[in-house]
Structure formats: C-alpha cells, structure tokens
Amino acid sequence: MSYASSILAASSGTSAASSTKSDSATSALGMDAFLQLLVTQLQYQDPLDPMDDKAFVAELAQFSSLEQLTEINSGIEGLASLGQEQQLLGAVNFIGKTIEATGTAVSLNEGTATSVTFSLPDDASTCLVNVLDSTGNIVRTVDLGSTTAGDVEFTWDGKDYDGNVMDDGQYQVAVTATDADGEVMTVGSTMTGTVTGIQQVSGTYYLDIGNGRYVAFTDITNVINSSSDGEVDS
Structure with a gap:
C-alpha cells in the first residue's frame, strides 16, 4: 500500500468517527495531508524507477474519492443544521397555543x-x-x-x-x-x-x-x- 493509500484508509476511519463528532477542519487537514504526501512521493521517487502511470492515476482517483466524501459530510452537516433550525421555528409557532x-x-x-x-x-x-x-x-x-x-x-x-x-x-x-x-x-x-x-x-x-x-x-x-x-x- 502506498503512502497515499494509507492516508485514504485513515481518512475513511476519521469520516466514520465524524458522524458523531463532526469536524470539518479535520477533514480538510486529511485532504491537505494526502496531497502533501503525494507530492513528496513524486519528489523523492527514484528517477531510474519512476512511479507507474497506473499507480499514479489510481492515487489521483483515491484523492478524488476523499474529496467527494468530505463534500458529502459537509452537506449532511448542513442538512442537519437546517433541520434543527426548521424544528425550532416550528416549535416557536406553538407558543401560546x-x-x-x-x-x-x-x-x-x-x-x-x-x-x-x-x-x-x-x-x-x-x-x-x-x-x-x-x-x-x-x-x-x-x-x-x-x-x-x-x-x-x-x-x-x-x-x-x-x-x-x-x-x-x-x-x-x-x-x-x-x-x-x-x-x-x-x-x-x-x-x-x-x-x-x-x-x-x-x-x-x-x-x-x-x-x-x-x-x-x-x-x-x-x-x-x-x-x-x-x-x-x-
């Protein structure tokens, strides 16, 4: 497993935990760390034995998946917040009744x-x-x-x-x-x-x-x- 693959696996675990403890800053950090490790891996690869094209494309696809998961989590958090606001507005309408x-x-x-x-x-x-x-x-x-x-x-x-x-x-x-x-x-x-x-x-x-x-x-x-x-x- 490459460094980028390891980061993706770790981020998946973090996403599961964030369902009960949402923290968008942590998700953003996971994406930054993924990119940083991917760039570092390219910088320090052996010129005589460069990274395989297929492996590189696979890691880019993994990063895209991580980004989409982060956006989905953010969307769910937004819906939950909106739902609470609507519930509060609905409850307020009952005052006096x-x-x-x-x-x-x-x-x-x-x-x-x-x-x-x-x-x-x-x-x-x-x-x-x-x-x-x-x-x-x-x-x-x-x-x-x-x-x-x-x-x-x-x-x-x-x-x-x-x-x-x-x-x-x-x-x-x-x-x-x-x-x-x-x-x-x-x-x-x-x-x-x-x-x-x-x-x-x-x-x-x-x-x-x-x-x-x-x-x-x-x-x-x-x-x-x-x-x-x-x-x-x-």
Missing part, C-alpha cells in the same frame, strides 16, 4: 393535579389507573370499573392510599384495562396544556406546557388554536 401530546405526566401543586386523557379502543370490563411517583412506586390505584370505549379524562385527587395529600411534584399514570374476554387492551394517553416556552435537550426540542411538564415536539397529536373561536387543528 393549547396542545394535546402523547404522554402520561401528572403535575401536583398544592393538592391539585393536572388531568390526563386516555383512550380505550373498546368497552372495558375493568379499568385501573395507577399513579406512580418519580421513583416508579405506586402511590395510589383508582378503580374506574367498567368503562365505555373512547376518550376518558382522569384527574387524580392528589392523595395516597391512606387519604394523605402527596407532595408537590411530577407523577406518572399507567392505565390497565381489560375487555369482556379478559384480554388486556392497549391504552394510549395524552396530556393537554398551553405552550409557554421551549427547551432543547440533546438536539431535541421540548415544549413547556405548564406545571413543570414538557413534551417532545414530535409527540404533539393535536393543536387547539388560542383564538376565541375555539377552532381545532389536527
């Missing part, structure tokens, strides 16, 4: 809890709603009994099994429902709130819907306009 989003979070403040809406695909013969604290422990189970299919809004009274009001904070709800045949049904749940701000975590934008609850931009299922006519966008 009431939204529904997939989620199970419940916020408790001075004994008052936010509501959660879950959807039953069929009539349920049994329907249990478990309220869990931040450590995953069940603090209360509410038996709703037989429940008709459709959307069911649940509001926890903020109390544990003994009737004590729980501390303010974030809780989760988990619904377990069975149909007439005793089969467990898949139950989806949504949260509702008015967007008051945006937070970015690891490249993902989360919308603040109040009471310390955040939902991912991609989890929005419905938008209710803030206008007085109550028009709903889906």
